[in-house]
Each structure stands twice: as structure tokens, then as C-alpha cells.
Amino acid sequence: MNNTSPDNSNVADSLPVIARETTATRLRNFWSDYCESRVALIALFIIVVLTIGAFGAPWLVPQDPYDLSLLEWSDAFLPPGEVGSGGYTLLLGTDNAGRDMLSAILYGLRTSFVIGLSAGVLALTVGIIVGLSAAYFGGRLEALLMRIVDLQLSMPAILLALVLVAMLGQGVPQIILALVVAQYAYFARTTHGAASVERRKDYIEAARSTPLPTRRIMFRHLLPNVLPPLIVVATVQVASAISLEATLSFLGVGLPLTEPSLGSLISNGFKYIHAGRYWLSIYPGIFLMITVVAINLVGDQVRTVLDPRNSR
Amino acid sequence: MSKPLLTIDQVSKRFTRKPGLAERLAGRLTGGGEPVVVHALTDVTLEVARGEVLGVVGESGCGKSTLGRVVAGIHAPSDGTVMLDGKPITRDQRGTAEKLTTQVQMIHQDPFASLNPRMKVGETIAEGPRYHKIIPADAVSERVGSLLEQVGLEAAYADRLPHQFSGGQRQRIAIARALAMEPELLVLDEAVASLDVSIQAQVLNLFMDLQRNLGLTALFISHDLSVVRHVCDRVAIMYLGRLVELAPAKDLYERPLHPYTSALFASVPTVGTGKRVFEAIQGEIPSPINPPPGCAFHPRCPQAGPRCRREVPRLAQADELRTVACHLNDGGVA
Numbered sequence: 001m002n003n004t005s006p007d008n009s010n011v012a013d014s015l016p017v018i019a020r021e022t023t024a025t026r027l028r029n030f031w032s033d034y035c036e037s038r039v040a041l042i043a044l045f046i047i048v049v050l051t052i053g054a055f056g057a058p059w060l061v062p063q064d065p066y067d068l069s070l071l072e073w074s075d076a077f078l079p080p081g082e083v084g085s086g087g088y089t090l091l092l093g094t095d096n097a098g099r100d101m102l103s104a105i106l107y108g109l110r111t112s113f114v115i116g117l118s119a120g121v122l123a124l125t126v127g128i129i130v131g132l133s134a135a136y137f138g139g140r141l142e143a144l145l146m147r148i149v150d151l152q153l154s155m156p157a158i159l160l161a162l163v164l165v166a167m168l169g170q171g172v173p174q175i176i177l178a179l180v181v182a183q184y185a186y187f188a189r190t191t192h193g194a195a196s197v198e199r200r201k202d203y204i205e206a207a208r209s210t211p212l213p214t215r216r217i218m219f220r221h222l223l224p225n226v227l228p229p230l231i232v233v234a235t236v237q238v239a240s241a242i243s244l245e246a247t248l249s250f251l252g253v254g255l256p257l258t259e260p261s262l263g264s265l266i267s268n269g270f271k272y273i274h275a276g277r278y279w280l281s282i283y284p285g286i287f288l289m290i291t292v293v294a295i296n297l298v299g300d301q302v303r304t305v306l307d308p309r310n311s312r
Numbered sequence: 313m314s315k316p317l318l319t320i321d322q323v324s325k326r327f328t329r330k331p332g333l334a335e336r337l338a339g340r341l342t343g344g345g346e347p348v349v350v351h352a353l354t355d356v357t358l359e360v361a362r363g364e365v366l367g368v369v370g371e372s373g374c375g376k377s378t379l380g381r382v383v384a385g386i387h388a389p390s391d392g393t394v395m396l397d398g399k400p401i402t403r404d405q406r407g408t409a410e411k412l413t414t415q416v417q418m419i420h421q422d423p424f425a426s427l428n429p430r431m432k433v434g435e436t437i438a439e440g441p442r443y444h445k446i447i448p449a450d451a452v453s454e455r456v457g458s459l460l461e462q463v464g465l466e467a468a469y470a471d472r473l474p475h476q477f478s479g480g481q482r483q484r485i486a487i488a489r490a491l492a493m494e495p496e497l498l499v500l501d502e503a504v505a506s507l508d509v510s511i512q513a514q515v516l517n518l519f520m521d522l523q524r525n526l527g528l529t530a531l532f533i534s535h536d537l538s539v540v541r542h543v544c545d546r547v548a549i550m551y552l553g554r555l556v557e558l559a560p561a562k563d564l565y566e567r568p569l570h571p572y573t574s575a576l577f578a579s580v581p582t583v584g585t586g587k588r589v590f591e592a593i594q595g596e597i598p599s600p601i602n603p604p605p606g607c608a609f610h611p612r613c614p615q616a617g618p619r620c621r622r623e624v625p626r627l628a629q630a631d632e633l634r635t636v637a638c639h640l641n642d643g644g645v646a
Contacts (some may be wrong), residue, residue: 061551072528089588139407201428206486209418210440210493212412224430 008288033305040301043294050291052110061103062088065260071098075273077272093279095269103223104260105284109291111261115172116242119179124234127187132218132244135195146192148215149185161244165253169277175186175254179241190233194226228306235299246288262288316359317529318383319496323392324391325353325378325553352378354553357627359495360529367544369563369576371597375553377501380533383413384418384499396497414444417490421502423482427474433485434470441492443564459488464518480511484518491522491565495634498523498530504539516543537580541565549573552608553600555627559634569636572609577636607639 003254035041053060063070065087075084075098084090084100092101111265130149134142164178198204207217242262248254249263256264262284269280327350331339339346353375360366368376378429381387386403386602388409395401401416402409403498418496420426427436434456447455457467463484474482490498500519504512520543523530536542540547540561547564549557549572557570575593584625595612604611610620619639627637639645 133330202420202422203428205381205386206418206420206426206489207428207439208412209416210414210443211380211385212440212443214445221428221431225428 011136022173030305034301037301039302040297043297046290046294047298050109050287050294051113054113057106057110060153061100061106062086063100063103065099065104065107066258068258071235073098077164077277079277091102092283095265095280096272100263101258101279101283104265105262106266108260108284109287110133111255112242112245112288112291113257115175115239115245117260119176119183119245119306120234122176122180122236123183123237124187124230126184127189128156128191128223128230130184130188131191131193132195132222133199135192135199136214136218137224145188149188149192152182152185155191158244158247160246162251162253170254170256172255172259175245178248179244182239183237183241186233186237188228190229191226194229195222198222198225222286222302228253232299232303235295235302239295239299242295243288243292256302262291315362317362317381317397318358318362318531319340319393319395319398320356320358320379320383321393321395323356323379323382323389323394324351324490325387326351326373326390328402334616339390341404348458348601351553351603352600353382354603355392356550356553356555357546358555360531361525362496362529364546365397365523365532367530367540367547368538368550369535369537369547371576371616372535373552373597373600374535374550375600376535376550377555379550380418380501380531381501383531384416385409385413385420408585414440414493414497416447417493417495418499418501419483419486419503420507423479423486424474424506426486427482427489429474432473433477434472434482435491436474436485437489440489443494446492446494448451452458455492459492460485461586462491462522463488464514472473478511479507483507483511483515486524486552487515487519491526496529498528499533500530501533502535503532505534505536519543537576549576552598554608555637556609557634557636557638558627558632559636563634564568569630569641570638571613571615571640575612575614606637607637615645617641619645 034044044125058064070086072085075086075090076096078084078090078094078098080091080093080101082090082093084094084098085101086156090100090102092105094100130145134145155189161178161182163175164181168174168178204217204221208222212221244268245254245261246263250267250270252267254263255261265284266281266288269282269284270276273281318564329348329350331347355374356379368379370376376381378387382389383401385402386409388404393400396413396415399413402411404410427433431439433452437456437459438447438452439456442449443450453470458527460469462466464587465481465484465488466494469477474485477485486503503519504515507515516539519530522528532540532544540627546563547559547561548555549564549570551572557564557573559569564573565577569579573594580595593612595616598608598611606622607613607616607620610616613620617639622640625637625639625642627635628642630636
């Protein structure tokens with residue numbers, strides 16, 4: 001509305017309600033509420049650093065772990081702090097094939113982030129479509145979709161993912177697909193719960209009696225009003241997708257070691273842990289733990305900030 | 313009366329709640345579990361002339377809101393037809409109503425629920441006309457501004473979200489949204505019931521001005537008899553899904569014919585006449601799942617006779633302008 005009166009000060013005087021609130025100020029409020037938790041702020045900082053490390057890995061680390069020609073057998077099992085044949089200090093040591101652990105971990109982190117984020121976003125999309133349609137149309141469609149979702153939620157996600165990966169085979173797209181199938185149910189359930197409440201409100205009826213087409217009502221009216229709880233679930237589910245992928249790789253059905261992910265690195269080093277070569281498993285494990293905990297802490301704080309009972 | 317704008321012809325609306333699978337299984341073991349049918353509207357026939365404001369009055373649960381929703385195209389009637397200017401308002405699409413016209417718009421009771429909380433009010437007002445190409449795309453924002461001014465707000469409010477407005481202001485926005493579609497008929501479902509009395513008067517005056525200036529036809533649903541008297545040309549009284557009396561507002565208030573109408577008026581406490589006692593109608597409104605046989609009002613009617621228990625009274629012409637469904641006006645109750 002650019003041609004309407006720009007005289008805001010005058011209008012604000014005549015409006016006897018709370019101060020003018022734009023998207024920018026709402027974001028600012030969100031940010032200042034978020035910052036109230038020191039822990040959550042640190043967690044966010046850690047995620048940012050890890051993300052930069054993971055996606056900047058090709059420029060940050062000395063070795064490309066995908067390039068097998070760079071590996072030297074003489075470098076195998078060097079402990080942290082040694083200098084290998086490459087001439088640089090191996091901060092986190094090397095593995096059984098002479099891979100630099102730091103390089104492998106950051107590349108692995110990148111794989112984990114890519115898998116976690118894309119599985120999360122895809123599962124969110126599928127979950128939203130399933131949950132919204134079930135809540136909006138109701139009846140048999142709702143009964144059918146939500147019973148399937150309930151059935152899936154009653155099984156551990158890891159079991160389903162394990163079966164799917166075993167069927168689909170190894171590889172990043174296969175893992176993402178397995179994670180989406182295992183995780184969309186959480187999004188569908190959350191969307192359905194929030195949307196069945198919003199569905200009965202008069203603004204939906206008003207849109208129907210205008211009339212506006214169904215798809216427009218679902219995505220322009222219903223969806224924005226069920227989004228806040230979904231953001232929280234999405235954060236937590238990204239963390240859970242990352243650890244699920246690590247679990248699958250650890251169990252040997254995820255990614256091969258030539259395409260390192262945190263899970264396969266842990267799994268690879270696990271054999272040597274009793275031989276005193278702790279660094280093969282421990283360091284990727286620590287990175288995995290920090291990542292998952294940090295994402296969960298951020299998710300918790302987002303939940304706290306978005307909770308209307310906390311608004312002052 | 314010239315050709316009516318809105319024709320409601322023998323409309324019935326039943327809501328069926330089918331039991332779920334688990335209930336059906338339990339029902340097979342223990343008996344029961346059959347679908348529950350609520351008779352929300354039974355055989356309602358009405359005509360509304362162009363430019364007329366028709367009041368619909370009744371206790372809660374009498375079907376007046378269902379009537380409004382059927383007219384506004386949210387529900388399709390189970391039987392009968394609802395026509396606007398000779399064209400049906402809805403088509404039944406596998407159980408859900410598909411609305412065929414933009415000429416009927418509705419204003420809801422609760423302005424805190426009827427505006428999308430995450431959509432700017434300008435967008436809320438503009439969405440319908442933009443989608444239906446009622447206003448040329450380059451004129452939309454101008455039109456939104458003038459609509460806001462028309463309902464007594466400022467054009468610059470278009471950029472705000474609903475929670476920045478008070479109840480009365482929101483109801484004005486809801487009116488602007490309805491007017492943006494350039495409707496012939498407005499359905500107001502208890503449109504002022506949730507507002508403060510002082511704000512009610514403002515919104516009612518706004519509505520009456522707009523109605524007169526734009527030549528709007530309106531279905532004004534309310535339980536508030538004094539508001540209805542103030543606003544409406546004719547009034548329809550409903551009881552348990554049926555129309556019991558239909559008369560010009562003035563005649564109805566001066567001389568109600570149906571015992572239910574008299575009872576309604578008797579139950580209104582008044583200020584000024586010195587009347588201190590008011591009579592509540594005896595008993596409860598019966599369940600629309602199991603309506604009583606004969607006249608639905610007979611269990612509570614002080615003048616009921618044996619005929620009322622046997623026979624459903626038909627809506628009959630009482631005089632030139634009024635119709636009433638009561639055996640008292642149609643050969644006696646004996």
C-alpha cells in the first residue's frame with residue numbers, strides 16, 4: 001500500500017492500541033528474547049562456527065579426504081600433534097589409512113549437515129502437506145493419513161530407517177530418503193494438531209465464504225498460523241536426523257568410508273579404541289555430540305521464545 | 313413486493329456425525345453406534361427483497377446461524393434450494409459446499425477470530441477482490457484505502473496486523489472485507505453481539521448508513537430483540553430449526569401472533585416502563601437430535617392443545633404481510 005498516507009505519527013496518535021509493530025521490530029524482539037539465554041547464544045555461536053568449518057572445509061583443511069591418492073601408509077595412526085609426510089601438524093592425528101582426522105571430520109560434518117538439513121526440510125514439506133490436508137479435509141482422508149502417522153510414530157525411527165537403507169542401498173540420496181520417510185511423521189502430527197485447532201476458527205470460514213480456492217486457504221491462511229510450533233520441531237528434527245545418519249553409518253549401512261560422515265568415522269575408529277588409538281573415534285564423536293547438543297539448545301530456546309505464555 | 317433477491321425454498325439442513333471405526337465396533341458389541349443426526353433446519357422458506365434487511369431471531373440452537381451459513385455458502389442445504397437472483401448459491405461437491413457466487417458475503421460474530429492474525433488487514437481486504445478480479449490490479453491498494461475510510465478507519469491502517477486493533481475496529485475491517493467483494497447480500501451473524509454496548513451502537517450505525525447508501529440487502533441474525541427492532545424491516549422468528557413467524561418489524565413488536573414470539577418478548581427485561589419482573593420461557597429448548605412430535609414448541613407453550621402434539625403447524629398467511637406457523641391461527645388447538 002504505497003500510495004496511502006505516509007503521515008504515521010498522526011495515525012499512531014489516533015490508534016489507541018499497542019505501539020506499531022512491524023516485521024523488523026518483531027524480529028528484533030525475537031532476537032533480544034533469544035539472547036536472554038547465555039547458553040543458547042553460545043550454542044548458536046557454536047553452530048555458526050561449525051557450519052563455517054564444515055562448508056569452508058575445502059579451503060580450511062590441509063587434505064582432501066576424498067582424494068585417495070593423497071594418503072600415505074606411513075602416516076597411519078599418527079597421534080594428535082605429530083607432523084606427517086605432508087609437512088603440516090596433524091592436530092587430531094590420522095586414521096588407519098593415514099587420513100588427517102581434522103580434515104576428515106570437517107568434511108564429515110559437511111556431509112552430516114547436508115543430510116540433516118535436506119532430510120529435515122524435505123520431511124517438513126511432506127509432513128506439512130500430510131498434516132494440513134488431514135486437518136483441512138477431515139473425514140476418511142484424515143483418518144487414513146493420521147492412522148499411518150500414528151503407526152509410524154509407534155515404531156522407533158531408527159528401525160524404519162535401517163530397513164529402508166538396507167533396501168535402498170548406500171549413498172547420500174538414499175539416506176536422505178530413508179530419513180524423510182522415518183521423520184515426516186513428527187511434522188505431520190505437529191501440523192495436524194495445530195491445524196485442526198486453527199481450521200475451526202472463523203477466519204478460515206470467512207475465506208471459504210469469500211470464496212477462495214482450497215489450496216490458497218490451506219497455504220496462505222492455515223499454514224502461516226501453524227508455523228511457530230513447526231519451527232521448533234524442525235530444529236530438533238535436524239539434530240535428530242544428523243544423529244540418525246551417524247547411527248546408520250556407525251552400524252555400517254550408511255555411507256562408505258570413502259565418503260566420510262561423522263558416523264562412519266566413529267565406526268571406523270571403534271576397532272582401534274582398545275589399542276590405545278582413541279583419537280580415531282573420540283574426536284568425531286565429540287564433534288557429533290557438540291553439534292547435536294548445540295542444535296537442540298537452539299531449538300529449546302526458540303521454543304521458549306515462541307511460547308505465548310512467555311510473552312511479556 | 314418486487315422480484316425477491318434471495319429465495320430460500322423449503323431448505324433443510326441435517327448434520328450427520330458418523331461414528332468412527334472404533335465406535336462402530338463397540339456399537340456392534342453393545343448396541344448403539346448409529347449415526348447421530350441433528351436437524352438444524354427443517355423446511356425453511358423465506359424470501360428477501362432487494363434492499364431489505366431481514367432479521368432472524370431465536371434462542372441459541374434454533375438454527376439461525378446455520379441458516380446464515382447456508383445462505384453464505386459455507387454449508388450446502390441437505391434439501392431445498394437457496395437462490396440469489398434465480399441462481400443457486402452453492403453446489404454440493406461430495407459432501408462439502410462449493411460456493412458459486414461472490415455476491416453473498418458474511419460478517420462473523422467474533423472479530424478476534426474472523427481475521428487472519430498473520431495477514432495485514434490491507435491484504436485481508438484485498439485478497440478476495442484481487443483473486444476474483446473484481447477490482448483491476450493497479451487499483452487495489454487505492455480501493456483498500458477508500459474502503460477503510462468508508463468504514464471509519466484510516467487508509468494507512470492497511471499495513472497493520474489485526475492484533476493492533478480493538479474489537480470495534482476489527483469488526484469495521486471485517487465489514488470492509490465483505491464490502492470489497494461488492495456483494496448484493498450481506499449475512500451478519502450476530503455481528504455486534506461480542507462488542508461493548510457503546511461500540512455496538514457505532515458499528516450498527518455504520519452498517520445502517522452503508523446499507524442505505526449502497527442499497528445492500530442483508531440477513532441480520534441476532535438474539536438481541538432491541539437491536540433487531542432498530543435495524544430490520546422484517547423479522548423472522550425461528551424455533552428448533554423451523555420458521556415460526558415472519559412479519560414486518562413494527563407489526564411483530566406491536567402484536568406478536570405466535571405464542572413463542574410473545575414469550576420471547578415477555579422475557580426481555582425493559583428499562584423505563586417500570587416492569588421489574590420478566591418471565592423466562594418455561595423449560596429448556598428441546599434437542600434437535602430428537603425433536604418433539606407435532607409443534608416443536610408445544611412442551612413449553614402455555615396455550616398448547618392436543619392438536620399441537622399431533623400435527624406440525626404449517627406456515628400460513630395471517631394477514632397481508634405476515635405469516636405464522638401456529639394452530640391458534642389455523643383452526644384452533646383442540
